[in-house]
Amino acid sequence: xxxxxxxxxxxxxxxxxxxxxxxxxxxxxxxxxxxxxxxxxxxxxxxxxxxxxxxxxxxxxxxxxxxxxxxxxxxxxxxxxxxxxxxxxxxxxxxxxxxxxxxxxxxxxxxxxxxxxxxxxxxxxxxxxxxxxxxxxxxxxxxxxx
Numbered sequence: 001x002x003x004x005x006x007x008x009x010x011x012x013x014x015x016x017x018x019x020x021x022x023x024x025x026x027x028x029x030x031x032x033x034x035x036x037x038x039x040x041x042x043x044x045x046x047x048x049x050x051x052x053x054x055x056x057x058x059x060x061x062x063x064x065x066x067x068x069x070x071x072x073x074x075x076x077x078x079x080x081x082x083x084x085x086x087x088x089x090x091x092x093x094x095x096x097x098x099x100x101x102x103x104x105x106x107x108x109x110x111x112x113x114x115x116x117x118x119x120x121x122x123x124x125x126x127x128x129x130x131x132x133x134x135x136x137x138x139x140x141x142x143x144x145x146x
Contacts, residue, residue, distance in 0.1 A: 064096030066129040074103065075120040
């Protein structure tokens with residue numbers, strides 16, 4: 001079938017839509033308000049301001065960030081390494097990111113960047129600050145352990 005046999009469609013006819021058509025969606029109403037995650041809204045669509053405290057989520061890097069400056073022992077495993085499979089590092093927790101942490105040895109002043117992909121666990125000789133979602137302040141430091 002030739003283009004002439006398909007009927008005539010002018011460029012104006014292809015792009016025109018009714019006033020309520022999809023071509024006019026951007027102009028149909030006001031832009032909705034910006035809403036922070038978890039903020040309550042009114043039935044009319046307004047955002048209710050809250051003064052709720054913001055808590056870090058309990059990911060390991062956030063726990064480390066809450067405890068910067070503390071001395072810890074950090075255990076790491078390095079798979080497929082014929083020289084050393086596991087290593088233990090002790091030092092002051094200087095910084096923590098999503099994929100790394102930085103510790104320093106006070107005796108030598110050396111700083112070590114450690115990748116979290118190899119991290120197993122850590123121990124500390126002092127109480128840790130651990131503020132998890134939904135709790136104001138820190139949990140009680142005295143606990144009944146069996």
